[in-house]
Amino acid sequence: MVEFEAGFQPPWYLEPLEGESISHYFGRYCRHESVSSPSQLSKAAGIGPVLGRWEKFRFIPYPTHKELEAIGGLIGLSVAQLKAMLPQESIKLLPIRLCALCYGEKPYHRMEWQYQSRLNCEVHGVKLLTKCPSCRQSFAIPSQWVEGRCQRCGMGFKRMGKQ
Ligand SMILES: [Zn+2]
Numbered sequence: 001m002v003e004f005e006a007g008f009q010p011p012w013y014l015e016p017l018e019g020e021s022i023s024h025y026f027g028r029y030c031r032h033e034s035v036s037s038p039s040q041l042s043k044a045a046g047i048g049p050v051l052g053r054w055e056k057f058r059f060i061p062y063p064t065h066k067e068l069e070a071i072g073g074l075i076g077l078s079v080a081q082l083k084a085m086l087p088q089e090s091i092k093l094l095p096i097r098l099c100a101l102c103y104g105e106k107p108y109h110r111m112e113w114q115y116q117s118r119l120n121c122e123v124h125g126v127k128l129l130t131k132c133p134s135c136r137q138s139f140a141i142p143s144q145w146v147e148g149r150c151q152r153c154g155m156g157f158k159r160m161g162k163q
């Protein structure tokens with residue numbers, strides 16, 4: 001495995017966004033680097049298919065320091081950067097939630113939307129959506145949010161904020 005000096009950013013470095021969930025980040029990373037799936041990426045880091053669980057917000061057993069170090073070493077992220085994409089309190093892994101207004105401002109899934117206690121967006125005060133307002137389909141896991149649309153009817157996430 002390649003080791004980087006602290007602060008060095010390899011050419012394939014991709015900056016995590018503020019509050020971005022680990023699922024959304026690794027979906028974005030894999031498309032950016034043409035890796036077939038997050039679990040493929042963690043296999044390449046020598047820690048098995050664990051990212052396939054993390055992308056579904058399954059954190060039992062919780063990611064270990066060693067695993068975070070291995071995946072971070074491969075893609076140029078620090079353990080602290082990875083930890084920032086993990087939940088800081090207890091979550092509901094399903095349903096996947098969305099604030100369409102936040103998404104309209106910056107299109108990515110925020111980790112805090114899955115917090116157990118979080119029924120409303122703290123920025124906009126609106127109820128977090130748990131399914132498409134048009135066809136009632138639940139949202140795909142964030143690693144699969146490519147165009148930001150309902151996977152069934154195609155309604156754009158941004159438009160869902162204008163209901
Ligand atoms: Zn919001």
Ligand SMILES: [Zn+2]
Nearest residue numbers: 132135150153
């Ligand atoms: Zn829909």
